[in-house]
Amino acid sequence: MESTDQYLMRPAALPSWGQRTSLRLLNFFGWNFRWKPLPGPHGIAVVYPHTSNWDFPIGLLAKWTVTHQFRWLAKDSLFRGPTGRLMRYWGGVAVDRSAPQGAITRLAQTMRAADWFWLAITPEGTRGYRPYWKSGFYRIALAAKVPVLLVKIDYGKKVIDVTQSVVLTGDEAADMAVIARAFDGVQAKHPQDAAPIRLAPNDAVRPDEGSGGYRKQA
Template sequence: MHRTIFTTPVVNTVLRAFSVGFLRLTGWKLDGALPAGQDKCVLIAAPHTSNWDLPYTLMVAFALRLNIYWMGKAQIFRFPFGPVMRWLGGIAVQREKSSNLVAASADAIKAADGPLQLVVPPEGTRSKTRYWKTGFYWIAVTAEVPIVMAYMDYARKLSGLGPVFVPTGDIEADMAQIKAFYAPFKGKNASQFDHA
């Protein structure tokens, strides 16, 4: 995978200190840590309801010493923002050509030399959506890595890493269990988050 802000020496140390300080100053609390032996995993990013989710996610990742990559729609990677977005850990996704996205993402996780946490929002969009996409689930199954349930609750100013979830292959039962975990959390635009 490409070099990111998290793997750039000196810069990552400075930004980690800034992130910890900013989150503390603004009243955010962090909970949980990446479990031992889970350096490669898929992180669910939910609720995802605002553009503010990205900067907060980056700061939380620094504070928790993660090495994240995240998926974003291809439009935000257009010139002149592309190099910056990739440096922030972004991977451009062509939504209309996402048929091989699961396989490509799983291959990237397997091939990575070192820790890699792939952040995938199950809603697939910041807009209100009734159904969660299952890409994050199949990426984890294909890459043979666990899912870590990451969350950001704006109402309580609480963010962190929840339990590890190992997919069973019974997607209906697994998705019901995952959605139940996220039921209490409120995104920045809470009315747009539907965990039903």
């Protein structure tokens, strides 16, 4: 059985001052960071659980530690005003939740056309409790034919683990079962607000044979 200790990052092993500083800050606050090289130049990074505002600065420090460009989705209201430019500089991609039509196809096409495009998504969609995950990550990954990276922010062990990825098969039940097993035991900052790892029954996905993409089950 593979040991994740071999993927534990240490400041001395990092090439740049910025990377070492970011990791030392994580370590200072009690966090360890496990990292494995990404499975390719394109993919979806699923970040779970997400129940606290603290997830954002912790995630940013992890991102700066590896220096890879990860884009991330957020509601468009966060990009208004003077902070909007900073959010985009940090990799933010604004989403208009009132007009989701076509967003999956556009994101998949943009991802495949780019030399490098990793998109981080929090599938819970909110810090408060909801009884399921949103299916956007699943539909984008299928449409773009890219792997899904499983990013675990475990407050129980104080570990950020970025060592596992999965390739979706299109069998939703089987795929979500694999993802759920991978996140088993990971503790949120506020465990009572962590969503069960499942898609809503009315948010199932299936192939759209007319376009070659994917859409919601009617």
